[in-house]
Amino acid sequence: MINPLTLLSVLTFAASVHAAVTIDYVTVGDAGNAADTTGYGAVAYNFQIGKFEVTNAQYAEFLNNKAASDPNGLFNASMGSNARGGITQNGVSGSFTYTVKANMGDKPVNYVSFSDAMRFTNWINNGQGSSSTEIGAYDMTVAATTVIHSSAATVWLPTENEWYKAAYYQPVGAGGDNDNYWLYATQSNTIPTVGTVDANGNITNDGANVANYGSGAIWNSQTGNVTTVGSAGASSDSYYGAYDLGGNVFEWNEAIISNVRGLRGGSWNSHRERPCAPRTATTARPRSRTAPSGSVSQVLSRNLHA
Numbered sequence: 001m002i003n004p005l006t007l008l009s010v011l012t013f014a015a016s017v018h019a020a021v022t023i024d025y026v027t028v029g030d031a032g033n034a035a036d037t038t039g040y041g042a043v044a045y046n047f048q049i050g051k052f053e054v055t056n057a058q059y060a061e062f063l064n065n066k067a068a069s070d071p072n073g074l075f076n077a078s079m080g081s082n083a084r085g086g087i088t089q090n091g092v093s094g095s096f097t098y099t100v101k102a103n104m105g106d107k108p109v110n111y112v113s114f115s116d117a118m119r120f121t122n123w124i125n126n127g128q129g130s131s132s133t134e135i136g137a138y139d140m141t142v143a144a145t146t147v148i149h150s151s152a153a154t155v156w157l158p159t160e161n162e163w164y165k166a167a168y169y170q171p172v173g174a175g176g177d178n179d180n181y182w183l184y185a186t187q188s189n190t191i192p193t194v195g196t197v198d199a200n201g202n203i204t205n206d207g208a209n210v211a212n213y214g215s216g217a218i219w220n221s222q223t224g225n226v227t228t229v230g231s232a233g234a235s236s237d238s239y240y241g242a243y244d245l246g247g248n249v250f251e252w253n254e255a256i257i258s259n260v261r262g263l264r265g266g267s268w269n270s271h272r273e274r275p276c277a278p279r280t281a282t283t284a285r286p287r288s289r290t291a292p293s294g295s296v297s298q299v300l301s302r303n304l305h306a
Contacts (some may be wrong), residue, residue, distance in 0.1 A: 020065075021058045021128060023155075023300055024051040026241035028166050036181040040164040049158055049166045050299035052229040052243050053251065054120065056086030057105035059112070062120050063087065063098040066133055070096060072119060074133075076111035083222050084268075085110050103200045107226045108249045114261040115144045117157055117252045121300060125155045145259045158301040160255040163264050167246070170239035185246035185265070186211060186236045192246060195232055201225060206233030211247035213270040224269045242299070251299050 025048040035042040056079075067074045075098065079085035086104030090097045112120075122136035134140040137153035149156035158166070167185035170176030176187075183189040188209040194216035195203040201219050203210060210232040215224030230243040237243045245251070247266045255262025 021061050021124065023054075023058075023124065025049060025300075025302065026051045026166075028162070028169075028240045030169070030171055033165065033169060033171075033180065035161075036168070036179060040161055041169055041181060043159075043161050043165050047162060047301055049162060049240070049242055049301050051241060053108035053249060053299055054112075055106055055229060056100050056109050059109035059120065060087050060098045060100050060105075062123055062128075063089075063096075065129060066119075066123060067098070068096050069093050072115070072133065074116055074119060076113075076116075078111045079109075082111070083220055084226055086226075103220070106228045107201060108229055108244070110226060110249060112252075114252055115140070118144070118147070121149075121155060121157055124300065125153055144261070145256065148254055155300050155302040156254075158253050158299060160253045160262055160264065162301050163245075163251065163253045163299075166240055166242050167238050167264070174239070176239065182239075184209070184211075185238050185242075186232075187239055192236070195227060195247070197225075197227055200228075202228045203231040203233070206231060206236065208235040210236045211266065212244070212268050213247040213266050215269050217268055226268055245299075 027046065027048050028043070029046045031046045032044055033042060063075055070093070075087070075089050075096075076085075080088040086101050086107050086109065088099050088101060090099060118138040118140065119133035122133045122138055122140070123131055125136040126132055137149045137156045138147050139150070168181045170180065170182060170187060172178055172180050176182065177189060184192055186192050186209045190209060192209045192211040192213070193205065194214045195210050195212040196205050197217045197219045198204050199219055201217065203212065203217070212227045212232065217225045217227045219225055226248055229248070232243065238245055245265050247268065247270065249265075249267050250263045251265045253262045253264055
């Protein structure tokens with residue numbers, strides 16, 4: 001049972017003088033649900049998870065607070081050099097500053113390693129500003145291949161079961177599928193419609209069962225690109241109200257798979273036949289430890305009792 005004094009998700013953090021990043025959360029209820037036939041999705045407690053993937057604007061704020069010299073490599077050069085990255089680095093070590101590219105502030109941050117994600121999480125956990133990236137939810141002296149979040153953490157990367165439940169679960173009594181799990185993270189058993197976009201990367205065919213995958217988001221001279229978080233619309237979120245869990249970019253979770261950390265979801269260039277994957281090994285709900293380069297971001301979890 002999670003300590004009721006720790007935090008998890010839909011409520012926002014209390015404001016502080018340094019807290020410039022606000023994470024929106026949604027509540028994942030129905031504690032004590034059973035897993036599906038894959039063995040995933042059972043969570044004994046109610047919790048919260050990020051409503052949206054972490055954005056470039058949020059991550060740039062983190063960099064501007066903690067990466068003036070960047071000894072931990074929190075900035076990946078591809079964030080600036082690649083068109084699907086959204087942040088540029090300016091200046092010299094010791095006085096680096098970071099700027100969000102045009103039309104990229106509300107897109108998911110890209111090129112984020114698991115260690116980057118843990119350090120961002122520690123920073124959020126510790127109150128932002130000048131707070132530490134090395135302790136908090138995660139002890140960064142422990143190998144990234146084995147560390148899990150502290151029981152005293154106020155916010156953390158989701159466990160695999162937390163992520164899975166937030167994406168696919170809906171009780172049959174509340175209108176869900178007959179086994180309580182949808183095949184796709186859009187409250188559907190039908191392969192989602194590929195999202196199309198305007199010149200600024202906003203999905204324009206928003207509606208029921210739409211996701212950014214299959215390289216359908218053509219903008220900024222890219223055949224396939226990231227899109228504005230949540231722009232597929234409220235009819236394409238999960239039952240609990242989380243967005244883009246089946247497309248845009250893959251997301252880290254705490255699973256350890258052959259000494260590599262787990263990924264779930266889908267990305268802008270996931271195959272049209274397997275956008276966010278159902279529960280069978282050949283068609284959906286993928287469990288992975290690799291993803292296409294430049295297709296990894298994060299969402300956060302926290303305790304319901306903020």
